[in-house]
Amino acid sequence: MWLYDSLQEQAGTPAPKENIICDAWVDHDLFMISRYDINNVYHIHQDFMHVFLGYGLMDLNPDTTEIIFxxxxxxxxxxxxxxxxQAFSGFRTGLKHSDPNAPNVIRTIRDLASEKFEEKGNVITDAYGKTRKMRNLCLRSATFSVHGGLTLLSRQKGKISQCDDAPMLRSFADFMLTRLNLPTAFPTLTDPFNPAAPRDFRLSDLLKSTDLNVAQFVSPNVPASARLVAPIIITFLTRRPVDGRSLERTISNEYDLIKSVNSSLETLFTLNQVRRPYLLRVVDFGTIPTMREQIAIARESDILLGPHGAALVYSIYLPPHGCLIELQHPSRRNNFQFRNILALTGRDYSVYPVVDPLRNIQEIADSVAVAVAKVLERRID
Structure with a gap:
């Protein structure tokens, strides 16, 4: 109510208006959003979450609704x-949507109005024979939404969340995965036995097509007859400059860290005669061609490891037994959003303060081995 009262005080009582003559109509459901930040995947996910909540509140069907920017x-x-x-805008109509060179176009409010008016010739003749340019577009079903920063992905104003469970956040992750035709991450009341990905999802063609900068695939040191097929996948999300631009929170001795992590994992797998292989890979999401593939990489990973950055938002798609290890630069020590995401979805999380170059390489490598040991206990495939 505080928001409603505040807006009412600012806007005052609306002045009476004469009846509006509709020059054109839009009959299908519209969801109109003013996005917060279109240059950052973390904030883009905040907008995704915002729309997900809006669809739920308004009982909108993503297959019959059109997103309008x-x-x-x-x-x-x-x-x-x-x-x-794919996730939110199943209803497709209009000139921009029919362009074969732009299959993923989303219309703006200007596109919507101009296309509707163009369909009717842009001018209208009134009852007295006078013509005028069309200007009134009427919407039969429209929801207007402005990003307010108030979602379960918010930064909590530098506070650690006291909540340890958020069904809405888990529902959002599974909604996105389902809409993108990827395996869901969490068991549901209607499908309690579907927490794991299909056998052919791991090391899929999607993964094999990825340009991996550094990849280490290690087979288990046990007889072939005793081996398990599906590997443990540890994904290091690197931060590298794009188009020659400078980028903070990079790790100049990243290769030394990867070597140390691999050494710790080899020791763990050899001493314990682990029956499955592991894949340790370094992925630069800036080189991944689609966001769906970025999400798939996170979904098939058991552990995500990397410096603080927007890409860590993909940890929301980790499997239930997954873990995020965040390397936190001093400039981000009061950012707890990733800790909160993992806590709210019941996954493991570790954080290590870092500077560049890294001075605590062995500590981080040992923590990865500990996280992998926990995953080995929980994996059910």
């Missing part, structure tokens, strides 16, 4: 458009 849609991470389309 209220912002200019200039620049930003263009690959996110495919996610907007």
């Amino acid at each position: 209220l912002d200019s849609d200039a620049g930003g991470i263009r690959k996110s458009h495919a996610i907007w389309k």
Whole structure:
């Protein structure tokens, strides 16, 4: 009520308006959003969550609803458009949607109005024979939404969340995975025995097509007849400059860290005669062609490891036994959003303060081995 009262005080009592003559109608459901930040995958996910909540509140069907951007849609991470389309905007109509060279286009409010008016010739003749330019577009079912930063992905103003369970956040993750035709992460009341990915999902063609900068695949030191097929997948999310631009929170001795992690894992797997292999890989999401593939990489990973950055938001798609290990730069020591995401979804999380170059390589490598040991106990496939 505080928001309603505040807006009412600011806006005052609306002045009476004469009846509006509708020059054109839009009959299908619309969800209009002014996005917060289109250059950052973390904030893009905040907008995804915002729309997910809006669809639930308004009982909207993503297959019969069209997303409309209220912002200019200039620049930003263009690959996110495919996610907007597949997850939220199943209704497709209009000239921009029919362009074969732009299959993932999302219309702005300007596109919507101009296309509707163009369909009717842009002018209208009134009862007195006078013509005028069309200007009144009427919407039969429309929800207007402005990102307010108040979602379960919020930064909590530098506070650690006291909540240890958020069904809504888990529902959001599974909604996104389902809409993208990827395996869900959490068991549900209607499908309690579906926590694991299909056998052919791990080391899938999608994974094999990924350009891995550094990859180490280690077979178990046990007889072939005793081996398990599905590997433990540890994904290091690197931060590297794009287009020659400078980038903070990079790790200059990253290769030394990967070597140390691999050494710790080899020791763990050899001493315990682990029956399954592991895959240790370094992935630069900046080189991954689609956001769906980025999400799939996180979903098939058992452990995500990397410096603080927007890409860690993909930890929301980890399997239930998954773990995030965050390497936190001093400039981000009061950012707890990733800790909160993992806590709210019941997964493991560790954080290590770092500077560049890394001075605590062995400590981090040992923590990865500990996390992998926990995963080995929980994996059910």
